Amino acid sequence: MKSVIFDLGAVLIEWDPALAFADVFTSRAAAEAWMARIGFDGWNRLQDGGRSFAKGLEAAREAHGDEARHLAGYLAAFPLTIEKTVPGAWEIAEALLARNVPLYGLTNWAAETWPHALEIHPRLGQLFRDIVVSGRVGALKPEPAVYRILMDRNGLRPEDCIFIDDNPDNVEGARALGIDGIHFTGADALGQALARRGLF
Incomplete structure (x- = not known):
């Protein structure tokens, strides 16, 4: 899967x-x-x-x-600055989890502000098997190193992964390593893109 x-x-x-x-x-x-x-x-x-x-x-x-x-x-x-959630996106993540799809996070986020994210959105710690935070590992998307850190930490192969990001450069960075990338433009389009891949 x-x-x-x-x-x-x-x-x-x-x-x-x-x-x-x-x-x-x-x-x-x-x-x-x-x-x-x-x-x-x-x-x-x-x-x-x-x-x-x-x-x-x-x-x-x-x-x-x-x-x-x-x-x-x-x-x-x-x-x-982070109190609001993106409409419909959490529901997609929850639906994937309910289908036993392995979920991971990869975010450009400062180390010192990251605890606030977990405090305000505690579900982050339950949805994802692992979250790589750029500020904690010292590497930023779209640098290849940060994608590889997530792969190596979790024993993942690029060809077995789908990456979702709102920044096209970050999506291209993932694709350059052999990861299937989806440019996020909204929950509806994401659901359709995942459905085409047989996941939603």
Whole structure:
């Protein structure tokens, strides 16, 4: 039987980082403009790659001075950013589990914010046989190493796996290793893609 590997952010869990700064700015537009000015996306990717929050703050302050000060509250406010789930996606994962399909997780996620995910969404620890968290292993999708870590840790063969991710680059990274990839665009399309593969 095929094993199914889920990305988490924007596949099962909505991530809205601007919410972490809602008490700082008077509007979402203002928060997003500030995030763009300090290069939040690039900063966060390095966090997902294993950089500590303390070192991330230091780097942001060196690059942007006092304008980076709002990042200091990000870790504490992070739970606000992941409260919502992606409509229909959890139901698909539960249906696969009910069919005894082996489920795994592979996520670009910072080590220090990961405990919040397990606290807010405890079902993560029950759905999946294993979850590889980029910040904990020091490798990011779509780098080949992070897919191989999941394979090696669980004795999986690429040809026996299906990988689901909202980022096309991550899907292509999986395909390059021989893993069947599905680009996630919504629960309905995912259900159809899995049905074509005889799993749903």
